[in-house]
Amino acid sequence: MPEFLRRPFGYEPILKKEDLKKPARKKGERPDNWKGVLVRIWKLVDEQRALLISVLALVVVSSGLSILGPYLVGHIVDNYIVAGQFGGFGKMVAILLTVYLGLSVSMYLQSFWMIGISQQAVYKMRSGLFSHFQRLPVKFFDRRQHGELMSRMTNDIENVSQTLNNSFIQVFSSVLTLVGTVIVMLSLSPLLTLLTMTIIPAMFLAVRWVTRRTGRLYKAQQKAVGELNGMIEESVSGQRIVKAFSQEDRVMEEFIEKGEQLRRTGFWALTYAGFIPKVMNLLNNGAFAIVAGVGGILALRGDGIVTIGTIVIFTEYARQFTRPLNDLANQFNTVLSAIAGAERVFAIMDEPAERDDATEYGDKVLKGDVEFRNVSFGYDVEKSGYTVRDVSFRVRPGEAAAFVGATGAGKTTVMQLLARFYDPDEGQILIDGIPVADLPRKTLRSQMAFVLQDPFLFEASVMENIRYGRLDATDDEVIEAAKQANAHDFIMKLDDGFHTVLSADGGEISQGQKQLLSIARALVADPVLLLLDEATSSIDTVTEMKIQEALERLMEGRTSFIIAHRLNTVRKADLIFVMQDGRLAESGPQQELIESRGLYYQMLKGDEIGGEEDE
Known part of the structure; x- marks a missing residue:
């Protein structure tokens, strides 16, 4: 290939001769199935069959007219112009104009209808x-x-x-x-x-x-x-x-x-x-x-x-x-x-959807009794092994359980397993004695609320962002939830109060204010199970006090799981679970763990989760 074709304007060719040869298919590789793709597209188009048949009929008509037009031109040349016979010439010209007019109309209609079909x-x-x-x-x-x-x-x-x-x-x-x-x-x-x-x-x-x-x-x-x-x-x-x-x-x-x-x-x-x-x-x-x-x-x-x-x-x-x-x-x-x-x-x-075969407990109202039995799970077991190993614990209705441990110990993974974002590779998770696999995900998650470290807000009004926790909540319920979450005061200072439209992810308000809105959203949801993932991290002391007070109201009477970041959050927990390298190293009430002077006690002494030693 000449140089000016091979490298015009500095563009290197990205296909070489060997690239044009079909490579051997690797084991397990999905083949290119262009015929199957065309069939699937055709099925979508064929759903409007009556209109499609009309389009195809008009295509036949327009194709026939486009062929007939030149033939009539030749006929007029031979039989009228060359022969010098002009009797009926006007009639033939009129027919020719009608043919081309019909061609234009049929092409317009077929294009108009095909756009609708497509x-x-x-x-x-x-x-x-x-x-x-x-x-x-x-x-x-x-x-x-x-x-x-x-x-x-x-x-x-x-x-x-x-x-x-x-x-x-x-x-x-x-x-x-x-x-x-x-x-x-x-x-x-x-x-x-x-x-x-x-x-x-x-x-x-x-x-x-x-x-x-x-x-x-x-x-x-x-x-x-x-x-x-x-x-x-x-x-x-x-x-x-x-x-x-x-x-x-x-x-x-x-x-x-x-x-x-x-x-x-x-x-x-x-x-x-x-x-x-x-x-x-x-x-x-x-x-x-x-x-x-x-x-x-x-x-x-x-x-x-x-x-x-x-x-x-x-x-x-x-x-x-x-x-x-x-x-x-x-x-x-x-x-x-x-x-x-x-x-x-x-x-x-064609990717497999999240399976949810459970139908028996579709209307089940949960009490919040959660139990892990020898649960093991890994995001990619073959490459990275298990993230949590042989974890067993029980949290009774209304109790607050705090998970502490170093980064990567498996705390968040436990939360994700409880929410059924993932299913365990081994062991069993039960709620009220029912395996979570037997609970429809919608039933489970509709009675569960999350307050995350980095709350996500939508480009919508403050009212709608809070209402996202329960879409049928009334304005009064939303306002009451904001009050309970200590968010009402700052909301009323916004330009349009509850009707203030936030930009994508709430850029106009602080991180702490976002967190208060997230807590209000959870309060509106009125969940049985509450999952808090380091909800008070990266927050100033004054705002933290407001958030902590709101969280206490939110956790009251609910089974709560807390990924602990600061000691004042851990103090409110009924149970402490210490995670280490994916395993449950210690568990029990806080005072017992302190008295045993084990791993949790060492963490307190080192102030790894904040606060001061509590003895």
Whole structure:
């Protein structure tokens, strides 16, 4: 390949000769199933069958009219203009105008209806993907970039939308037009038809050469878009961390690297795809020259094999013959891109949803008696082993249990197992004597509330953010919950009080105020089980006192699990569980653990969880 083609503007080729050979499939690797993808897309489109049949009928009509038009032109030339006979000429011109008017109307209607069909199909695909996101387990999101998932919801589905809007009719119309044109051409002049078709082998080789490259390039392009979106989403979400550690340059370098990958894949995909219209135009002009030259010679001989009207028809049909081939070649690239996007979407939709086979206790009202029996769990047991090992304990209704220990000891994992974000690999978790696997997740989580270290707020009013704990809560209940959470005073100082709309994640209020809103949200939920994950960390002393007072109200009469960060939180707990390397090292009431002078006592002496020694 010449240097100017191999490295234009510094773009290195990303496909080498060996890349075009299909690699051996690795064991367990999911095969590219483009036929299956097309079938699934067709099922979505076919749901509007009546309208689809109408569109296809109009495509047949428009294809027939597009073939009939040039034929009538040739007929008028031979039988009226050349023959000098103008009786009925006006009538034929009127018929010709009617044909082209009908062609325009049918093309408009089929396009209008097809847009409706395609948008409905894409809407169902997008809705299906988003709904499936809600049914996927937490571990699915743990191992994927959120921006990359968002790219599948937006860019990949948009590719499918564009293809259904434009390519579906184009492909079907091109096939019908091509077949009809060939039939009419053969009936008029087999010789000129044969000459016109001499371009097909060259056209086939050109298209094959291009599509072997563009298929892989479009898949690489879609992947590069997803990775770039994921990186952007992470950097925007973590902008405070980026700035705190002065990592702006590194983030920019990573963006440039991923952006360059997308630029290169996009460049070569469009470059190779751009060869098709150029080659087609060249072949089209060649076919036109052949028909005009050979047809002109035959017409001049005057033996009647070819007439001037036939040449007029064939010059138009020569273009009409190559145009659908050109369209099919161009649409093939578009379809490849859409298939690559649809395959990424369907790959997510094929991920196994969070299983919830339990139906027996759908209306169960829990008391809050929680028991772990020899529970072991690992996020990736084969690679990292167990995160918690052989953990056993019991917390009775209304008791508060605090989990303390070093970072990575397994405290948060215990919480996640209790909430059934994950299921244990070994052992059993019971609530009120019922295995949690027998409780529907909705039943369990509807009677459970979380107050996390970093509360999440939505871009909505303060009222709606608190009401998120229970959507049917009245305004009065929301206001009362805010009062109980010590949040009412600062809310009333906001510009619009409870109707103040917070920006994404509540940038206008402090971390402590966010925490108070999170506690108010939990109070509105009125849970049986309460999970507190270091809810008072990184808070100033004055705000901590307000939060602590609100938490005491929240915990009253509820079974509470606390990941302890400060000693004043631990003091209120009925039970202390000391986690060490994934195991339950010590457990019992605080005073007993202090008197035993074990690991918990050593932690207090070292002030590892804050506060002073309490003896």
